[in-house]
Amino acid sequence: MISKSLQKARDFEKKYLPYTLSEQPSFHVTGGIGWINDPNGFAPYKGEYHLFFQYYPYDTKWGPMHWGHVKTRDFIRWERLPAALAPDAEYDRDGCFSGGAIELEDGRHLLMYTGVRNQRRRNGKLDYYQTQCIAIGDGVDYEKLADNPVIDASSLPEGGSVHDFRDPKLWRENGKYYAVIGNRPADGSGSILLFESEDARHWSYVSVLAASHNQYGRMWECPDFFPLDGQHVLLTSPQEMSAIGLEFHPGNANVCLIGQYDRKAHHLNREHVQAIDYGLDFYAPQTLLTDDGRRVMIAWMQNWETSACRLQELRFMGQMTLPRELSIRDGRLCQKPIRELEACRGVRIEYRNVLINGEANLRGISGRCLDMTVTVRSGKEKSMYKWFRLYVAKDGEHFTMIRYRPDTGTIKVDRTHSGFPHDIVNVREFPAGDKNGVLKLRVIMDRYSLELFVNDGEQAASFVLYTPPEAASISFSSDGSVLVDVEKYELQV
Numbered sequence: 001m002i003s004k005s006l007q008k009a010r011d012f013e014k015k016y017l018p019y020t021l022s023e024q025p026s027f028h029v030t031g032g033i034g035w036i037n038d039p040n041g042f043a044p045y046k047g048e049y050h051l052f053f054q055y056y057p058y059d060t061k062w063g064p065m066h067w068g069h070v071k072t073r074d075f076i077r078w079e080r081l082p083a084a085l086a087p088d089a090e091y092d093r094d095g096c097f098s099g100g101a102i103e104l105e106d107g108r109h110l111l112m113y114t115g116v117r118n119q120r121r122r123n124g125k126l127d128y129y130q131t132q133c134i135a136i137g138d139g140v141d142y143e144k145l146a147d148n149p150v151i152d153a154s155s156l157p158e159g160g161s162v163h164d165f166r167d168p169k170l171w172r173e174n175g176k177y178y179a180v181i182g183n184r185p186a187d188g189s190g191s192i193l194l195f196e197s198e199d200a201r202h203w204s205y206v207s208v209l210a211a212s213h214n215q216y217g218r219m220w221e222c223p224d225f226f227p228l229d230g231q232h233v234l235l236t237s238p239q240e241m242s243a244i245g246l247e248f249h250p251g252n253a254n255v256c257l258i259g260q261y262d263r264k265a266h267h268l269n270r271e272h273v274q275a276i277d278y279g280l281d282f283y284a285p286q287t288l289l290t291d292d293g294r295r296v297m298i299a300w301m302q303n304w305e306t307s308a309c310r311l312q313e314l315r316f317m318g319q320m321t322l323p324r325e326l327s328i329r330d331g332r333l334c335q336k337p338i339r340e341l342e343a344c345r346g347v348r349i350e351y352r353n354v355l356i357n358g359e360a361n362l363r364g365i366s367g368r369c370l371d372m373t374v375t376v377r378s379g380k381e382k383s384m385y386k387w388f389r390l391y392v393a394k395d396g397e398h399f400t401m402i403r404y405r406p407d408t409g410t411i412k413v414d415r416t417h418s419g420f421p422h423d424i425v426n427v428r429e430f431p432a433g434d435k436n437g438v439l440k441l442r443v444i445m446d447r448y449s450l451e452l453f454v455n456d457g458e459q460a461a462s463f464v465l466y467t468p469p470e471a472a473s474i475s476f477s478s479d480g481s482v483l484v485d486v487e488k489y490e491l492q493v
């Protein structure tokens with residue numbers, strides 16, 4: 001049965017979606033119309049990959065959360081499906097917040113999400129009351145369970161807050177279903193709780209898988225937990241993070257914990273902690289395992305802090321990153337653009353051993369929908385350069401700069417002049433070094449975005465760029481001599 005609120009959202013989509021087609025990025029997911037945030041339910045289902053997202057179709061700002069829906073076979077071309085969930089039940093009347101999805105043994109598709117209802121606390125303050133709820137369907141239409149919510153305050157460990165209890169992510173292992181869920185424990189920071197179930201409907205609390213103890217931000221949102229290259233990885237998005245060196249920026253951040261999973265204690269013993277993405281726009285990632293064994297991640301390519309800043313003429317707000325393949329190299333999380341993107345490579349232009357000393361343009365190297373790799377080496381043996389800069393999305397007025405400094409081993413991306421008219425902070429700098437004097441920068445651009453992958457994915461950094469599309473020049477510059485190889489493809493999707 002489709003509720004009135006869901007039907008209203010679907011009718012609205014039918015009416016207005018066609019008008020936004022020409023505004024869309026070529027291969028990055030948006031809501032088409034309205035607002036989106038976190039990716040939800042990113043999982044395989046019946047031979048395709050489904051992606052849902054936090055969605056408010058009626059405006060380009062956050063509102064009562066629905067789940068929007070798309071699916072794909074290649075992570076590049078996405079088919080839009082009608083909205084899947086609307087906040088239409090007593091227990092989710094103020095929003096269907098983030099969650100996960102899984103294919104059941106009987107072939108049905110199960111979504112688990114956080115149902116949100118505003119409730120007055122004893123101190124008179126209005127606050128969220130959050131529980132976990134289920135809807136089951138066929139890949140298009142979903143029915144909420146009569147016995148929702150399936151996990152509520154009664155399952156929380158002592159001190160756990162029911163006001164911050166959200167974002168279940170599901171998987172199946174050895175015949176059992178598992179969910180990780182973000183929670184705020186008694187110390188006011190964040191923790192990730194593990195739940196298990198035999199049938200995906202009746203759930204019991206297992207353990208605190210990992211906790212912040214106020215070290216990496218406070219409330220931990222949107223967890224994901226999975227094995228990768230012999231270790232286990234926990235991804236989460238902390239609120240109220242404090243800056244730590246150049247690794248973590250303050251505010252709504254993202255963090256990756258890598259370690260060994262103690263299966264007896266159901267606890268992650270962490271060995272390494274790092275940022276997932278070093279850009280300005282990256283939050284709430286989710287992963288899935290492809291049929292050929294790749295762990296693929298997608299995230300909301302936006303930050304909460306500037307989410308009120310948008311281009312008035314666009315009828316959608318918010319987009320996802322390009323899906324990325326994850327691996328662990330030398331103990332670090334690495335990510336590469338999904339390999340299916342290579343099938344979209346069109347005209348190729350290549351330069352080898354170009355000497356840059358000062359500023360230079362290279363014929364044919366320009367564009368705003370491209371896949372470009374720039375390899376930088378010191379020009380003369382032993383001679384040093386202090387900085388190398390790559391300018392993209394450039395015209396007389398605009399540019400975005402990617403700068404590498406070998407002496408500090410840092411990359412800085414600066415979109416101050418990108419034409420983004422709202423925010424004060426437009427710069428991110430992060431640790432990234434060359435390898436024996438060689439630095440590799442892979443730049444993926446698609447209309448409103450720039451994603452940078454350093455040294456085959458040792459670091460990734462995502463940025464929204466609202467630069468007018470005509471600003472498409474690219475230039476190279478250095479204060480010393482560097483030798484540069486450039487391989488650029490237009491992307492045709």
Ligand code: FRU
Pocket residue numbers: 037038054065097098114166167221222283284
């Ligand atoms: C993270 C988040 C989630 C929540 C959702 C609400 O961006 O705050 O914790 O489920 O957004 O839209």
